[in-house]
Amino acid sequence: MKNQELRRGEFNSYFPIEQLKPAKVNRDLVTKHAENFKSKLSSNDWLVPVVISSGYDVIEGHHRIEAAKLLGQKTVPVYIVDWINTNKEENHLDCIISLNNGNKAWNKLDYLKAFSTNNKDYKKVYDAFKSNSNNISVGNVVNAYFGYEKHIDFKNGKSKIKNEKFAKYLVNNFSRLTTKYGRKKIAAYCVREMISVAYVKAKMNVEEMDYLFKCYEQMAKKNHMAIGSITDFRPLMEIYLSDYRKKKELSI
Numbered sequence: 001m002k003n004q005e006l007r008r009g010e011f012n013s014y015f016p017i018e019q020l021k022p023a024k025v026n027r028d029l030v031t032k033h034a035e036n037f038k039s040k041l042s043s044n045d046w047l048v049p050v051v052i053s054s055g056y057d058v059i060e061g062h063h064r065i066e067a068a069k070l071l072g073q074k075t076v077p078v079y080i081v082d083w084i085n086t087n088k089e090e091n092h093l094d095c096i097i098s099l100n101n102g103n104k105a106w107n108k109l110d111y112l113k114a115f116s117t118n119n120k121d122y123k124k125v126y127d128a129f130k131s132n133s134n135n136i137s138v139g140n141v142v143n144a145y146f147g148y149e150k151h152i153d154f155k156n157g158k159s160k161i162k163n164e165k166f167a168k169y170l171v172n173n174f175s176r177l178t179t180k181y182g183r184k185k186i187a188a189y190c191v192r193e194m195i196s197v198a199y200v201k202a203k204m205n206v207e208e209m210d211y212l213f214k215c216y217e218q219m220a221k222k223n224h225m226a227i228g229s230i231t232d233f234r235p236l237m238e239i240y241l242s243d244y245r246k247k248k249e250l251s252i
Contacts, residue, residue: 009081011049018076020050020065021057023086025093025117026057027110029066037067049077057086060099090118097156108154109138115157121145123178124161132171133139135178137188143195144170166204170195173213181220185227193234208241 050061058065059081070196080112086092093114109129116126116201131140145167146159153159161167173192194216203206215237219227226232 006084007081009051009079011077011079012023013077014075015050015052017065017068017073019056020052020078021055022062023058023092023096024067024116025089026058026062026096027114033063034066034070037064039069039179041071044179046077049079050149051081052078052238053084053086054080054082055086057092059084059086059092059095064149073252090207093118093157106155107138108142108217111155111157112142114136119157121159122157122162123159128171132175135175136171136191137181140174140188140195141171143192144174147199162199163204166198166206169197169206169209173209177213177217177220177249181217185217185223188231189226189230193230194237197234197241203240208244211244212237212240217221225235 019181022203025133041182048061048064050064051059053059057078061076065076084095086095097111097114099150112122112126112129115122116224117123124147128145131136132141142154142159144156145161174191194212194231195211198204198209202212
């Protein structure tokens with residue numbers, strides 16, 4: 001079998017930082033990460049160059065660039081590739097995501113924000129999180145809108161909103177309860193389990209979920225012992241749902 005010829009870029013040891021163009025589709029820069037890279041650079045010098053396009057758009061290494069700035073550097077070593085069309089945001093993002101899918105430093109918000117530029121579903125979910133960030137975690141907003149799809153699909157920008165109206169209903173109710181009772185009572189892991197019950201057990205039935213949200217609020221009011229229990233919360237919600245269905249059957 002003939003070996004595939006792989007394309008190779010050019011290396012420049014002293015590329016001016018001022019000429020670099022940060023990616024608009026990249027995740028937000030985190031000061032802590034830049035400080036961490038600053039420490040590594042101080043200890044080990046440049047072991048890995050910044051990857052840029054022939055148009056000087058940064059593809060990989062944004063935090064290392066910030067770290068270099070913190071160290072007072074005017075230049076950074078770069079590896080220049082000419083086969084990534086960074087003039088097209090979608091191509092630029094695909095390359096960034098491909099390089100970072102194995103990077104644990106990227107979290108759900110990073111992926112959500114990055115894909116929101118060109119993906120309407122991700123944009124809606126990102127906007128929903130921004131509107132409710134004080135009351136519900138990004139993971140639970142993602143679960144409310146996308147359901148429990150494979151994590152790799154989400155990281156590759158392939159998740160689709162299951163039911164936008166129902167997702168808004170869930171997020172609004174969780175946000176309302178958190179505003180009223182606080183995050184200690186409306187714990188993120190219990191919200192996660194409630195979302196699972198909503199899709200898997202209640203099958204997006206709003207009438208049944210109205211009842212479960214009433215039960216949830218009563219638990220918060222009375223400081224029920226299962227309100228913050230990762231083991232007891234979901235089984236109790238499923239019991240409430242079963243009891244509701246039995247009562248409804250009897251009333252027919």
